Amino acid sequence: MLDKAVAILRAVAHEPATLADLVERAALPRATAHRLAVALEGHRLLRRTPAGAWAPGPALAELSHGSVDLAQVAGRHLVALRDASGESAQFYVREGGSRVCVAAAERTSGLRDTVPVGARLPMTAGSAAHALLAFAPAEEVTPLLPSASFTARTLLDVRRRGWAHSVAEREAGVASLSAPVRDPAGAVLGAVSISGPVERLGRRPSPEVVGAVLETAAAIARAAS
Template identity: 30%
Template sequence: MPAVETQSIMRAVAILDCFSADQPELGVREIARQLHLSTSTVGRLLITLRSAGILSQDPTTRRYVMGPKILQWSSIYLSRLDLANEAAPALAELHRLTSETVSVYMLDRGERVCIARIESPERVRVVVRVGERMPLHAGSAGKALLAFMPSEALAQILGKPLERMTPNTIVNRKTLTQELETVRKCGYAISHGERFQDALGLAAPIFNADGKVIAALNVAGPVMRFDDAAVAKYAPKIIRLANQVSQALGYVSSPE
């Protein structure tokens, strides 16, 4: 990125930092004085921020306030924060039960992103990072999300090339579609080394108050410890824990 563009971005961030609970409204000169910049420079940046919806301007006083885009961004952040908080007890219990790496993945723009995790204390373990983004077709958490997505959104994702992450990644659409049907029937997804080779993953979906799948609760470990017998043992437990998180978010399951 050119140095001029970087400087403009940093100055725009500095302008936003001028606003606070004590100073919710600011004029061009006030901001220029705080940042030791010319009023013309600040004015140009304010116009750009206003056109993007990041700031709004009072037509009478000509002073600036935070705009609707800030609310949109904050709602995204808060939704993740709420989900992570509500999922924390279930995450801790799943970790206590399995002693493997457990995580919560949130659906985000056609991918899944890790928003919370507790790593296994074992030396050999599956390692994931908070903030790490992964494709939906590879891994148990991704399949738990895909299986319960609206058909239109699912078709859009399956219409794109499916990247092979490991030799076991399912990249055939027909095979993956059949796998997702199995996930819907049993309520959980399994991955045999589809995202991390020599690892087995188990995941169950989390729904919001509108009944939409928004996240997945996941546990994964090396196959030498976490095998098909572990899946049979922990599948009912991960479904129960994921349901607890869904209910905490306001989800009410439909009667069977």
């Protein structure tokens, strides 16, 4: 199976590949090629282009010697976001059907929402899930919607405005605000997020807080490119 996974990675090394391309280049059955490509995408070794083809994912670059450590880069920017917003800040990456917190900057005092580094949360609730799924192919999103706390319209709104907001989706009394971090080709590398009590963050986030989250997402994207 490892040899087949490597064949898939080699098949996209020089140019993006559709499923039909993977079948031809890797000489694999269609079902096998699709299963492996989805698994590799879940580990961020592959990514989807805006056209839906598979291409090398950000984890390949992160594993290379001397490459940018996305979690480390995000962590530095989260400290500034926490200080600017007054709320706990996190950075999530998608791993299959879950999102994993790989960096965080916690509010140092008062009531706060704590998400430890390494926490694995579902892709069916919370603004970070919205941000991670908003630009994903429909075949990845549709199976999640029946059990999700949001709708396809929610994701359309995220694509339109560039940020996501949720209230009490993941945990009662907690609100969050997130934005996708995208590479130059448009692939989503992760999602930057702030979270805190609804009473403080609000049911409608202020333009200043939205701006701070968007600026942080853009800064992480620049540093990672």
